[in-house]
Amino acid sequence: MRLSDVLSKSITTEFQQVEGFLSNRKLKTGNSKKLTEGKVALNFYCNNCNDQRTFYSGEEIFCIGVNQKTVSIDCVLECPRCGASVQMWFLLECRDEDDIHNPYPYIRIAKRSEKFSEFVSLNTENYGDFTEALEKAKRAARENFGAGSIVYLRKVFERIITQTAEAADPPIETKKSDGKPKPFFQILNPVKERCNIIPSEFAEDGYKLFGELSDVVHGDYDEEEALQKFDAFYRLVTGVLEKIKTNQELITAIGTLGWNDGGEEAE
């Protein structure tokens, strides 16, 4: 495996062994070195091309020494079709027993950050009006804001379920007789039974998961736990959106309620 392979994958806690990229020579703190370790490739949504694209770095990427165990990497990735760009920054660390300049160090991404231009979004899928909130959720999770990341997901989840209820035929009542919104669980249950939009992976546990995440939002949580559950909740929310996308009747109905599948109404 080469350095660019690790940089081109999603962040994990596992260390991966790579071919040494510093020629077995310590890179002093603050010194930089050009590396030719293959192109970094990551998927983003290109708003220019209106499609998911794999963005690539050039042949050379820049490495700055931090200490024996850590280096920082800078590169710019471009859309291969239109040249829209994303600036990327990575902090790489090696295992305690390694030095990062070793011939075959085990490394992982400790931190990754990106600066998008207006033409690029994080999400590789387009979820219409929900895309932005989903992006914010992911970013918050990556920056370790546990509760914050969950708030965005919960908002999206509640909105989809409510819109689906209103789009169902006949509609599922979302308001009490006094016009106030019903408790969310009283909407979620009939939607789950009638609309078939909860992915099978979550058919049993989706409800439980949502309850746990409500605790997170209402302060009865710890940050660590929120982050651990983030991935599952994100899969539930995007899974529901994917199911809606395959249901033409629902998508037409929901579209008229303000969710536009193309997501092009923004500006």
Ligand SMILES: [Zn+2]
């Ligand atoms: Zn493009």
